[in-house]
Amino acid sequence: MTEHDDRHHPLDDAPKRGLLILVVGPSGVGKDSLLDGARDRLSKETHCCFPRRCITRPAGTIGENHIPVRPDDFPSMAKQGAFLLSWQAHDMCYGVPRHVQDDVTNGKTVIVNVSRSVIDDARALVGEDNVRVISICANSDVLRQRLEARGREDRYEVEKRLARASAYQVNGPNVMQVHNDADLQTGISRFIEAIRAPQLNSEPV
């Protein structure tokens, strides 16, 4: 086709190749802090998006800027298809909005913090070639220090979160590990490098 040829080309119908980047790891490892840092640095890259999660946690709590949902409303929203992915943890319900699937289909790189328990659901829904898992790691002493320093949970909740830290193995295709065991700026740089790395058998993100 020439530059001025407006005939329909078969490739126009081919699905575009976006990427769903699942940021996973135990509570306190730094997922939200790394996401905040990456959001600031990648804000000019319009193909990257960082959707807000729906959580049955009251508004104004320390930490991420989530969409608060009343616990009574969450099940009906899930039933009506409001979420691409949803799970329960820490006595709360979490949902990733359904529009994320369209964003990926439209070629966006969508970066979101999810439970390790929904990785396989995401691969099945979006296609495993279109999913990258960035697994954030730090040792358990570091997790404890960070959870205590964050101060959002009481001592009992901190212990429960530490007990859950090793509850899941993260494996399967397209998994990258990022060690957030140094200062935060180093962690953010490593995280952005993992976001920008080429996908296996694919073009650079």
Ligand SMILES: Nc1ncnc2c1ncn2[C@@H]1O[C@H](COP(=O)(O)OP(=O)(O)O)[C@@H](O)[C@H]1O
């Ligand atoms: N590399 C780091 N060095 C020091 N403190 C960090 C680092 N990464 C995160 N933190 C701190 O650790 C605590 C937990 O981080 P957070 O991002 O809330 O973790 P998560 O979302 O994985 O639970 C926060 O108080 C945060 O400021």
Ligand SMILES: O=P(O)(O)OC[C@H]1O[C@H](OP(=O)(O)OP(=O)(O)O)[C@H](O)[C@@H]1O
């Ligand atoms: O099933 P897991 O892999 O253990 O993860 C469970 C949930 O814990 C985290 O939530 P949240 O960000 O509210 O808690 P955190 O800040 O303490 O990590 C994470 O984002 C998941 O939503």
